[in-house]
Amino acid sequence: MFGAHYKLERHSIGFALAIIVVASIGGLVEIAPLFxxxxxxxxxxxxxxxxPLEQAGRDIYIREGCYACHSQMIRTLRDEVERYGPYSLAVESQYDHPMQWGSKRTGPDLARVGGKYSDEWHVAHLNNPRDVVPVSVMPAYSWLSRNTLDMSDFDLRLNALSKIGVPYSEEMIANAQADAYGQAMPNSDRAAGVVERYGEATNVRSFDGNPDRVTEMDALVAYLQVLGRLTDAAYRNDSEEALEE
Structure with missing residues (x-):
């Protein structure tokens, strides 16, 4: 076998063609399912x-490298489903650019963390993880509570996402800054517009407990609280499979 390989290496054109054939097989295996x-x-x-507030929280999540220790994809393995909930569906990530799937789990998977803990728990955890999980190796992100959220380019962010298929309407894009403010300021006159544009299930509250300003902590907690809750498709799928069994 090695003799044939050595002979092939001495013929550059044949070797190049062999590489193309092998690479084509690998490419076909990856591309064919897309059809x-x-x-x-x-x-x-x-x-x-x-x-807009949740999307900003997602951007902060990526900026701070949270994906390096937390995946957002529950596999179909029994131990994963029992620990984290229904396995992840492709449709749940259709508006994620980039998606946060992966296999790195220094910390737990966060695909269904939304609603699992209170806002207060998340704030305490991000300010100093050891306050709520004594054995945690997660670094603290206390500056998020001190950083005022920059909302000046939210309309541009939503407009860019709309160009690649996320169905933001012109009204959503035009009101991006107002909706980000209103979601974290439930007593403001902008809060009603958030629910009108994004639905009754939208979380509208002061996520960081500070009603005086909108911080990066507000945005990140808002994002964490919606993970796994943008649709109940996974739970419907789980129920259907249980009935079939």
Whole structure:
């Protein structure tokens, strides 16, 4: 076998053609499933987009490198489902750019962390993880409570996402700054517009407990509290499978 390989290496054209054939096989295996993507991605008519505040929290999550220790993809393995909840569906990440799937888990998977803990717990955890999880190795992110959230470019962010398929309406884009402020300021005159544009299930409250200003902590907690809750497709799928069994 090695003799044949050595002979092939001495003929550059033949060797190049062999590489192309092998690479083509690998490419075909990766590309072919994309032609059936409409059949494999589940439907979720109740799926909603991230609000401007939640999207900003997602950007902060990526900026701070949270994805380096936390995945957002629950596998179909029994121990994962029992620990984290229904396994992740492709449709749940259709508005994620980039998606946060992965396998690195220094910390737990966060695909369904939304609503699992209170806002106060998340704030305490981010300010000093050891206050709520004594054995945690997670670094503290206390500056998020001190940083006022920059909302000046939210309309540009939403507009850019709309260009790649996220269904933000012109009204959502035009009111991006107002909606980000209103979601974290429930007593303001802008709060009603958030619910009108994003639905009754939208969380509207002071996430960091500080009603005087909107901080980066507000945005990150708002994002964490909606993970796994943009649609209930996974829970419907889980119930259907249970009935079939």
């Amino acid at each position: 059936t993507i409409d059949e494999t991605v589940e439907e979720a008519p109740d799926m909603r987009v991230y609000t």
